[in-house]
Amino acid sequence: MNINATIIGQMIAFAIFIYLTYRFVWPPVIGAMAERSKRIADGLQAADRAEKDLELAQQKVVEQLTAAKKEAAAILDQANKRAIDIVEEAKEKARVEADRIKQGAQAEIDQAVARAKEDLRNKVVTLALAGAEKILESSIDKNAHNELVNKLAAEL
Amino acid sequence: MSGTEHSLTSTEYIKHHLTNMTYGQLPDGSWGFAENAEQAAAMGFWAINVDTMGWSLFLGVLFFIIFRSAAKKASSTTIPTGLLNVAETAIEFVEDNVKNMFPYKNRMIAPLALTILVWVFFMNFMDLFAVDLIPGIAQQIGGAMGYDPHSVFFKIVPSTDPNITMGMALFVFVLVVFFSFTQKGLVGFAKELCLHPFSSNIFIVQAALIPINFVLEIVNLIAKPISLGLRLFGNMYAGEVIFILVAIMFGAGYAFAFLAGGIQIIWALFHILIISLQAFIFMVLTIVYLSMAFQNADEH
Numbered sequence: 313m314n315i316n317a318t319i320i321g322q323m324i325a326f327a328i329f330i331y332l333t334y335r336f337v338w339p340p341v342i343g344a345m346a347e348r349s350k351r352i353a354d355g356l357q358a359a360d361r362a363e364k365d366l367e368l369a370q371q372k373v374v375e376q377l378t379a380a381k382k383e384a385a386a387i388l389d390q391a392n393k394r395a396i397d398i399v400e401e402a403k404e405k406a407r408v409e410a411d412r413i414k415q416g417a418q419a420e421i422d423q424a425v426a427r428a429k430e431d432l433r434n435k436v437v438t439l440a441l442a443g444a445e446k447i448l449e450s451s452i453d454k455n456a457h458n459e460l461v462n463k464l465a466a467e468l
Numbered sequence: 469m470s471g472t473e474h475s476l477t478s479t480e481y482i483k484h485h486l487t488n489m490t491y492g493q494l495p496d497g498s499w500g501f502a503e504n505a506e507q508a509a510a511m512g513f514w515a516i517n518v519d520t521m522g523w524s525l526f527l528g529v530l531f532f533i534i535f536r537s538a539a540k541k542a543s544s545t546t547i548p549t550g551l552l553n554v555a556e557t558a559i560e561f562v563e564d565n566v567k568n569m570f571p572y573k574n575r576m577i578a579p580l581a582l583t584i585l586v587w588v589f590f591m592n593f594m595d596l597f598a599v600d601l602i603p604g605i606a607q608q609i610g611g612a613m614g615y616d617p618h619s620v621f622f623k624i625v626p627s628t629d630p631n632i633t634m635g636m637a638l639f640v641f642v643l644v645v646f647f648s649f650t651q652k653g654l655v656g657f658a659k660e661l662c663l664h665p666f667s668s669n670i671f672i673v674q675a676a677l678i679p680i681n682f683v684l685e686i687v688n689l690i691a692k693p694i695s696l697g698l699r700l701f702g703n704m705y706a707g708e709v710i711f712i713l714v715a716i717m718f719g720a721g722y723a724f725a726f727l728a729g730g731i732q733i734i735w736a737l738f739h740i741l742i743i744s745l746q747a748f749i750f751m752v753l754t755i756v757y758l759s760m761a762f763q764n765a766d767e768h
Contacts, residue, residue, distance in 0.1 A: 319638065329532060338575075344543050347543075351545075
């Protein structure tokens with residue numbers, strides 16, 4: 313309870329501890345705290361921004377999806393049309409081909425008929441000539457009447 | 469009370485608890501520990517209270533170690549947990565207080581306030597250890613070392629020693645005077661002491677008022693450290709005395725012993741409030757005084 317040199321000792325100790333705190337404790341902690349609060353603020357801001365970005369991206373996704381669907385529908389439409397076209401075209405081609413084949417066949421038939429007619433005519437001429445020969449008994453001059461007979465054959 | 473020794477009277481017990489372990493020059497001229505309060509008083513100024521000084525230094529070092537280890541861990545990327553969290557809470561609390569009360573730029577004030585808050589709190593906290601626990605151990609050790617256990621004094625609460633509290637208050641006073649000079653200059657400081665609180669536009673009246681002002685302001689200035697130091701000392705000393713008085717009841721039979729135990733616990737719980745409050749008050753007043761030292765006289 314006496315005032316003695318302890319008072320001086322305490323003053324010196326106090327000064328030393330203040331200096332130590334000032335030098336080694338205060339700056340790192342305060343600095344770290346300030347930096348941390350800045351980081352937290354930055355982080356919150358970044359989170360906000362990310363959220364906004366996400367929203368935007370989602371919006372874009374929806375937009376793109378809609379566009380893609382529309383495009384797909386268009387493509388499908390076009391494809392359907394094209395398919396119908398192709399079928400039509402194929403049908404047309406088939407008809408033309410069929411016509412062509414039919415015509416060919418017809419021509420062949422006509423040709424055959426013509427040939428048959430010719431054959432028949434020749435045979436009739438020969439037959440007629442033979443018949444006439446028989447009737448006239450070689451009285452007919454082959455050379456003299458050949459023209460007449462040919463004329464007759466052409467009329468058949 | 470230490471039951472193994474012959475029982476002390478209540479007066480002796482109280483006296484024993486209120487005497488510091490003092491190292492100084494003994495009456496025979498040699499240096500050593502005082503064996504009783506009278507010897508300690510006779511040592512005069514050049515003696516040292518080894519117990520309170522030692523605890524004060526120990527707690528100061530403890531404060532520094534705790535906060536230094538926290539400071540080492542602190543970085544913007546670490547998540548504050550445990551010790552760092554506590555340290556940061558204390559530092560943030562101090563910084564808020566300093567920002568509110570000290571509107572000037574000085575990077576020393578906040579560390580000073582933190583030192584006061586935590587160190588004074590630690591010193592006050594020693595009050596919550598059982599009054600006889602550590603002194604009892606010290607007596608046993610002293611006895612084993614060949615001293616008379618009754619002359620081994622050991623006060624563990626540094627802030628119940630006026631030397632400790634006044635030492636801190638005086639250092640604050642030194643800072644107040646120092647900053648008054650550096651901030652206002654010699655003339656400014658002298659003006660502040662001489663031209664307030666009474667002032668007049670008439671030169672003669674003003675000249676007559678200067679001595680009155682000077683006396684008032686000097687009293688005002690000196691009252692600051694004294695009230696600062698004695699407030700802490702008085703509060704802690706009173707609390708300590710109550711602990712000691714209640715502890716006397718332990719010697720008066722089982723019924724009283726249980727009652728005393730209850731009272732000790734209640735008082736200790738209440739004392740938690742006092743020790744924190746006193747540490748806080750010491751810090752706040754220091755900041756306020758220093759803020760006044762920075763304040764320009766014209767701003768009154």
